[in-house]
Amino acid sequence: MKKVHVNEDKCLGCRLCEYWCAFSHSGEKYMPDAFNLQKPPVPRIVVEENDKITFAVACRHCDDAICVKSCISGALSKQADGTVLVDESKCVGCHTCVLVCPFGAIRMDEGKAVKKCDLCLKTGGVPSCVQHCPNRAIVYEER
Amino acid sequence: MAINYLQPDYEVVRNNDRCIRCRVCERQCANEVHFFDEKRNQMLADETKCVNCHRCVTLCPTRALKIVKTDHCFKPSANYTESIIKDIYAQADTGGVLLSSMGTPKEYPVYWDKMLINASQVTNPSIDPLREPMETRTYLGKKCEDVSYDKTGKLMIRHYPGLQLETPIMFSAMSYGSISKNAHECLARAAEELGIYYNTGEGGLNEDFYKYGKNTIVQVASGRFGVHERYLNAGAAIEIKIGQGAKPGIGGHLPGAKIGADVAKTRMIPEGSDAISPAPHHDIYSIEDLRQLVFSLKEATDYKKPVIVKIAAVHNIAAIASGIARSGADIIAIDGFRGGTGAAPTRIRDNVGIPIELALASVDERLREEGIRSNVSVVAGGSVRSSADVVKAIALGADAVYIATPALLALGCHLCRSCHTGKCNWGIATQKPELYKRLNPEIGYKRLVNLVTAWTHEIKEMMGGMGINSIEALRGNRLMLRGIGLTQKELDILGIKHAGE
Known part of the structure; x- marks a missing residue:
């Protein structure tokens, strides 16, 4: 992709x-x-x-995206076309994805869903x- | 220094409603004009450092910036002008020779703009270059003059070493050192794609660019920097640089600060040492001496490469060119005094030499008179600014032209004339890696190709209009030119009639 x-x-x-x-x-x-x-x-x-x-x-849109695996609310998901997207309505702001992303490609947005x-x-x-x-x-x- | 008499030339005008404090201007200015003030939450500027290169203006995402000439003024005088006063202040401060870059900004006559091109009407047909073939291919070098046949009656054609150009435009000499490696890569790749030539200047040829050899002219100048056998054989032609239009009669000085490891290796001098090119070649004091160097170079390259001799346009140019044509050189390159430079003493740049138009016309005339025009090709440079200038130069007798300033403009130069500071914000006239990476060769070479392609289209249009379908038929065709607002003496030197005649 x-x-x-x-x-x-x-x-x-x-x-x-x-x-x-x-x-x-x-x-x-x-x-x-x-x-x-x-x-x-x-x-x-x-x-x-x-x-x-x-x-x-x-974001590298990793094939085996660790952020998707770590997401506790299912907000992050791998789409059929390969993109890794965040559903902002589901994000609970636990920031686990921010912590695990090896590239630092996910950003915190105070009080809101993460941004990527x-x-x-x-x-x-x-x-x-x-x-x-x-x-x-x-x-x-x-x- | 107690008082600084010099006030800034420009003002940085920032629209604070538009400014988003992204600080791109700050990060992109090598002169450190812009800075962020936290107390005011605002960008501020120190305009004493501004050279008006437009890097910040061009990159500002919200177009919040403009640079204006300050209206702070001296009491007006037509004699002691602002620039004269400022130069005196600067010299009283430093005790040094004033340095400048690029072509002279002084108001000397531009003869290109005082000549008009002819077109066909009724009595002779014009040609549509979109429908009919239009030849812009040009050959440079000595031409075979006499016709001879072998015993079977077959025509015997003698070929001399020469250059084949797909369009009569070449990139003139700019050394690696005066301009960056990325800028050189742009020129080399563009020359290759266009089927023309670029010129190494006197700084030698970087190892990475030997692969562009067939589109390279290698230069031998008075400093002989980076000259060795492999270098001479790497290019398609060798140019002996006697002089440069912007600074006739003087040498060059590339400061040690610009001689990094790579430049030092290419120039074959110690890192950090000043590269000083003497004013004369110390082995050339006469045409006979020049002949010796021409033939030394031919010998070194097995008589396979044409030799160009480049001279600045000066008062006795016609006689000098006549001597060069007899020296064994294949091509004479003449550089007019409005030509650019990476650094020159201001007084020399602004006062020494003559315009290329007059020099070219008198050289072509003289070589014809003496019957030696076919011995050499003539290349004109030194402020050829557009395709119209190219057409006029060829009609005055040039075989091809050299362009440099337009090439740099295509690469992003904004003619701020601060090359000598080595802090070119556009990544052209600098050796600082963080600055020259700003010139992406991928983008730059394409822009050069576009420029020359566009000019070639325009040259074809103008030739077609005149009813001419080849550069060959335009060369020295001075009837295609008419002067406007010129004196009889100027018309005589240019060898053209006045408009209406």
Whole structure:
């Protein structure tokens, strides 16, 4: 399946992916509103940074997803197409998935359901982080 | 220093309603202009450091930024202008030679813009390049002039080593050191795809780029950096660099700070040492000396590669070119004074040399007069900015053109003219890994291919309009040009008539 991959040698650490991800999942139409009129939304992709090495990390949609196994409420599930999605109405906020994910790809959102990459399936097409990466470090492809 | 007399040239204007404090501007500015103020929960800017390169403006996701020229002003004077005053302040501060990058920003006449191109109407047909073949392939090098036959009456054609270009445009010399490895990769890959050539500049050829050899021109300059037998044989042609349009008569100086391990290896000099190219080649003091180097290089490459001699456009250019044409060189490259540079003393860049248009016209004329035009091809560079400039250059007598600044613009350069600082925010004129990774060769080479492809389409359109279907038929065809707003003397030098004549 097509997934979001990051080419570390091209990642600039600008963090635009984080902001576009957060905005595209915020439901707002005007980007400044997503961040300036409310508590800034949580991005589902995060740039890891150590001095001059930077790379964005998002959910790998693992074949044998440990987060799905660990989910106590059945909120996380593996879809037929291979994506790992969270049903926000079922999440009880126990954060076990956050703890077990070896990539740190699941994010806590205070008082709300956990947030993770959904490949922008609802908005369709290419994930927002991929579309807006200025150096094409983030790609959406089969590997 | 007690008082800094120099006030910033630009102001950073931020629309705080739009700013989402994502701090992309801060992370992307190598000059450290932007910073976040927690007390105000706001981004602030130190505009004294801003070079107006537009990196922050371009990457700002909410278009909250713009850079404006400050309206803070000196008492107006047409003589002591703001730039003159600021230069004096800067020199009084440092005691040093002023450095600048890229082409001169001074208001010298641009002769390209004072020439108009002809088109066919009624009495001769124009050609539609979309329906009829249009030849842009160009061959550079010495041409066979005389016709001879063998005993059976078969035509004997002598071939000299040359270059075959699919379109009469090449990327001119920019050294590895002055520009980044990624920028070089873009140029090399684009040249390969376009069927043209890029030029290593004087910094040698990185081991990774030997594979692009058949689309590479390797340069031998006064510093002889990175020159060895394998290097000479790696390219399709060898260029002896005598001078550069932006800084005729002087050498080069790549500061030690830019000589990292890889650049040092490629240039064959110690890491961190300054790379100083002398003003002259110390073994060339005459045309006879030049001839010796030309033939040394031919000898080293088994007489298989054409040799280019690149000179800056200066006052006696026609006589010098005539000498070069007799030196055994196959191609003469002339670089006009509006051409770019990675770093040059400001006064030299802004005051030395002559425009490429005049130099090209007088060289072509002189070589024709002396009957040696076929000995060499002429390549013109130094501010060829568009396909129209290419067409005009060819009509004035050029066989092909060299472009560099447009290539850098295609790669993201915003002409902030700060290359000499080594902190290019676009990853072009820098050797810092965290900066040059910003130029993704995958994206960059495609943009170069697009640019040259677009220009080639336009060249075909213009040629078609003139009723000409090959570069060959346009070359030196000065009847296709008319001057506008030029004096008789200028028209005479350009060898063209005035519009309406």
